[in-house]
Amino acid sequence: xxxxxxxxxxxxxxxxxIYVMKNRRTDIKRECGKDYPxxxxxxxxxxxGPYAPSMSGFCIKLExxxxxxxxxxxxxxxxxxxxxxxxxxxxxxxxxxxxxQLIMSFLSDKLEIDLDKTLSKEQRATARAFQKMVDxxxxxxxxxxxxxxxxxxSCKTITKLPSLVVWEIGRRTKNMAYxxxxxxxxxxxxxxxxxxxxxxxxxxxxxxxxMFGDEPTEVDCAIFGQVSQVKYHVPDAVKAKQFLKDCVPxxxxxxxxxxxxxxxxxxxxVTNGFTKEATK
Ligand SMILES: N[C@@H](CCC(=O)N[C@@H](CS)C(=O)NCC(=O)O)C(=O)O
Numbered sequence: 069x070x071x072x073x074x075x076x077x078x079x080x081x082x083x084x085x086i087y088v089m090k091n092r093r094t095d096i097k098r099e100c101g102k103d104y105p106x107x108x109x110x111x112x113x114x115x116x117g118p119y120a121p122s123m124s125g126f127c128i129k130l131e132x133x134x135x136x137x138x139x140x141x142x143x144x145x146x147x148x149x150x151x152x153x154x155x156x157x158x159x160x161x162x163x164x165x166x167x168x169q170l171i172m173s174f175l176s177d178k179l180e181i182d183l184d185k186t187l188s189k190e191q192r193a194t195a196r197a198f199q200k201m202v203d204x205x206x207x208x209x210x211x212x213x214x215x216x217x218x219x220x221x222s223c224k225t226i227t228k229l230p231s232l233v234v235w236e237i238g239r240r241t242k243n244m245a246y247x248x249x250x251x252x253x254x255x256x257x258x259x260x261x262x263x264x265x266x267x268x269x270x271x272x273x274x275x276x277x278x279m280f281g282d283e284p285t286e287v288d289c290a291i292f293g294q295v296s297q298v299k300y301h302v303p304d305a306v307k308a309k310q311f312l313k314d315c316v317p318x319x320x321x322x323x324x325x326x327x328x329x330x331x332x333x334x335x336x337x338v339t340n341g342f343t344k345e346a347t348k
Contacts, residue, residue, distance in 0.1 A: 085232050094148040100162040109134060109141035109175065110159040112150060117226050120300040121337035125207055127156045129293030130168040135330045136284060137181045168293075169203065172286065183286040191280055195287040198272070198279065201265060202294040208250045209262035210297050213305040215241040217255055222303035262298075262308050263315070269295070270316035277325060284329070292326040299323045 094112070104110045111134065113127040122128045134141045150157025152166035160178070165171045176182060184192055214220065220234040227234075245251025250258065269279075269291060278284040279291065298308045299320065312320045327334055 081232065082236075085236050094146075094150060094157075096151065096159070096164050098159060100159070104142070104159060106161060107140065108160075109139055110144055111141050111156060112144045112146065112148070112158065113156040114147060115145045115227070116337050116339045117301075118338060119226075119302050120296050121331065121334065123223060123226065123297070123301060124155060125210070125293035125295075125297045126154075126168045126203070127293075128296050129203075129289045130156045130158075130171060132292055132326070132330050133168075133172050133175075133183075133286065133289040136286075136289060137175070137179070137183060139175060139179065139181075169199065169290075172289070176286075183284075186283070187280055187285060194272075195280070195285065198269070199287050199290045201268070202290050205250070206262065206265040206294045208245055208248055209258050209265070210294065210305055210308075211241055212245055212251065212255075212258055213262075213308070214297075214301075216245070216251075218304055222301065225303075259307055262305070263311050266295070266298070266308065266312060266316050266319060270319040273318055273322055275318065278322070284326070288326060292323060292330075295319065295323055296327075 098104060100106055111131060113131070114122055114124050117123045120128065121131070131141075131143075133139075147155075149155050150166040151164055154166060156168060156171070157164065157166040158171050160175070163174075165174050184195065187195065214223065215238045220238050223229070223237075224231065224234045229237075242251060250261075253261070273279060276282070278288050280287075295312070298305045298312055300323075302309075312323075331337070
């Protein structure tokens with residue numbers, strides 16, 4: 069009898085965690101000019117972390133873009149996700165947008181910014197291919213390393229999330245990676261794919277300062293976002309981190325260059341766990 073109650077109780081707790089994780093989208097009813105200032109991007113993203121300003125390559129990507137394009141913004145740090153059930157997302161002059169790349173295109177159009185103005189058509193095409201590679205593939209390798217192979221241990225320490233929530237994120241990640249296709253590979257195959265992505269970036273970068281020359285362009289935001297997770301998010305992707313240092317040192321140095329250029333406040337952003345804002 070007692071065991072039945074324990075089993076029912078445990079099932080109820082697990083079901084609640086799964087429900088809460090699935091339904092943590094923000095209810096957006098805020099008014100520009102009243103709830104947040106005009107002409108300022110409100111960047112909703114996950115809390116800061118102890119190794120990099122974000123544990124999400126997409127959040128780093130978008131914040132780097134805002135800095136590169138000199139767009140005024142304010143951060144709102146929370147685990148709540150946006151209208152597409154993901155983070156980051158923004159509010160801007162009454163518009164609500166999700167997806168880092170769509171947000172960047174939206175803001176570039178609205179504010180008539182073109183960070184790629186020096187690029188030829190051919191270079192723009194290459195930039196798009198690299199952006200898709202890092203956002204749609206490299207990202208998944210890092211995600212598997214973190215949440216499945218390392219069972220979210222580093223994030224558990226950082227976020228202080230309950231074990232059950234970390235377990236649920238791992239479970240969802242595994243399912244999503246399987247649906248994507250990458251989750252059907254062995255860990256060894258995923259490791260090799262990650263190294264191949266880093267090698268491709270390194271080979272293209274060569275001895276240039278940024279991907280397309282002396283000045284950074286839009287794609288550097290996406291590359292820095294995802295590679296920053298390998299380089300700075302210390303406990304995960306340990307093998308890839310070593311590979312970055314030993315086998316593709318130009319890419320490693322590139323990350324430092326991006327960090328120095330766009331994140332002079334990196335150390336202040338990198339906190340020991342939650343920021344005060346993040347506990348909201
Ligand atoms: N394509 C989206 C991807 C964003 C994304 O995958 N964000 C992750 C964090 S790195 C997320 O919100 N995951 C929460 C979830 O899937 O429930 C973008 O570029 O913003």
